[in-house]
Amino acid sequence: MVDHISGMTRRGVLTMIGLAAGASAMYTAMAGMGLAGTSNYKGPIKLEGDPKGTSVLILGAGLAGLTAALELHNAGYKVQVLEYREKAGGRCWTLRGGETYTELGGFKQEVKFTEGNYLNAGPWRIPSDHYAVLDYCRRFGVKLEPFIQQNYNAYLHNSQAFGGKPQRFKEIQADYRGQISELLAKAVDQKKLDGPLTDDDAALLVESLKRYGVLDENLAYVKSDATSIYRGWAKEPGGGVDAKGEPSDIISLSDILQGRLWQDLITGESIDHQAGIFQPVGGMDMIAQGFEREVKDLITYNAKVIKIEGSETGVSATYVDSNGGTAEKTVSADYCICTIPFSVLSQIEHNFSGEMTEAIDSVPYASSIKVGLEFKRRFWEEDEHIYGGISYTDTPITLISYPSNDYLSKGPGVLLGAYSWGAASYQFNAIPAEERIEIALKYGEMIHKQYRDEYSNGVTVAWHRVPWTLGCYGEWRDQEAHYDNACKMDQRTLMAGEHISYLPAWQEGAILSALNAIERLHKIVTAA
């Protein structure tokens, strides 16, 4: 393996893969991390034809199960849903003040956030190309607001560079672009670049780089009013006397390169993160609640499935009470849509085919950690003029995300104080919640010195300790070998969920897999 690689951010892993294996491997990895791919949603599903009283058992009331339940019920099927938790939504999950969350091992956390504040423990963003999620929001009247992914006033931070001082995104962005534009413009202008450019194109390229990089008449990127418009001023322009703006110094290309602050410049530019991108007003689970309003009566809550038995004529599932009950109940239906994560399903007694069993057993779930920190005041806005967006750091917390809502409000605000993957995430999972918060504060205060004074309370979700998923999202060991088998109907069961999609870890993938499954199911039923 490469010595100096970036291990822990999703982007860091991608950089490594890109270096080692090239672009196509990188795309595959990006898809696997939920960073690439566009939805193939074709509008509301139309299940025409009489299901003739056919019954369907749906296992799991996450977004896949909820989608299947809603649409099959609307199409006239008899639907029953079994859900392990006391509420619907699965990973579409928001934590608010007054709630308690008990992770595996029995470790309990009380959420102490002020009313109106929340942490989206799972998905937190809705890209504008996730057409299915957006359509269901439209249907349920879920209000959306812009999620600020890229904020030029947020920070890029490398604890080993610039004396550990965070740098404003806009400064690095403008200076990096300006100086590479200068290099290229000069090389082209001096005909030092071998290439397929005609003289006309070369001249146009120089002209465009001058504009793109904000270069002066000598094709130099220099300290000036012009560059300060992009990177910020040393002294902000004002009104009246002594108000002229003073241009700011440029950060050298060498410092940017050595400090590796180019690392996250394009993180917000992939199609899943480009503006506009959204969040539901009040928390991601507004989507789950939208579904739940429609199908609540179909769901049996607190049902821990312990056995699934399929046959040529139907499927039955046996369950016990999730809270330690031993009394077994069995329900049956003509068909089954199973959305139970494979991390869990691999441990449930079943009689699926050998091929299906191999698929189920080959999908461990990724490690991820989120730490929500509530502070007494919104110092990032009041002191640092950061309204939403994300600061990136090389420390174990990976990033700090500022709330994209309730700007300028006087009360407490909640930051996403850590969101990590890989080795750092495993470490977070392995320590108690109060220690996770301490780590988030310790590294966060390198970026915001107000942290200790303003901290109020926090909550953490370490995804390998989430009792109902045993991890964050399905990571296929060998997708090529097993994915197609997992999509096949096994006797009378079809699998669905984000793991049965090429948009893994995204809600869009969960919904699309469910729509695809019920479409195929409906064809079989109506053809019979």
Add this chain to the structure above:
Amino acid sequence: MKLKFFTVVLTVGLMSQSAAFGQDFVQSGTAPTLPQREGKEIYNAICSGCHMPDGVGAVGAAAYPPLAKSDFVGSKEATAQWVIKGYKAMPPLGDVMDDEQIAAVVNYVRTNLGNAYDDEELTAAEVADIRTW
């Protein structure tokens, strides 16, 4: 298989929990592997996330099996293979630990947490070989 007394297991468990406090954290953007080198520290930095600080495992919608007093770790080769490649819900961890770290943590688990397997210790060279299986 020889088992230590239960009280020993409990003591180990408590020590593990306190040892987890203040551990060195991997730098998110610069290192893919854990900084810990000793078996016990590695256990507390990664294994205890699922198998719990005292190795008793956990039960939710599905379970993490106990490693304490467990036949599960009877074979050092099989244990190393699970660590490297994962098994069912267990994720592959071969990328976040090097051969020495894997050997150290496998040896730790098999001789602690109420386990007392006394066969030859797993070596880093054997781990490197198991990676090729």
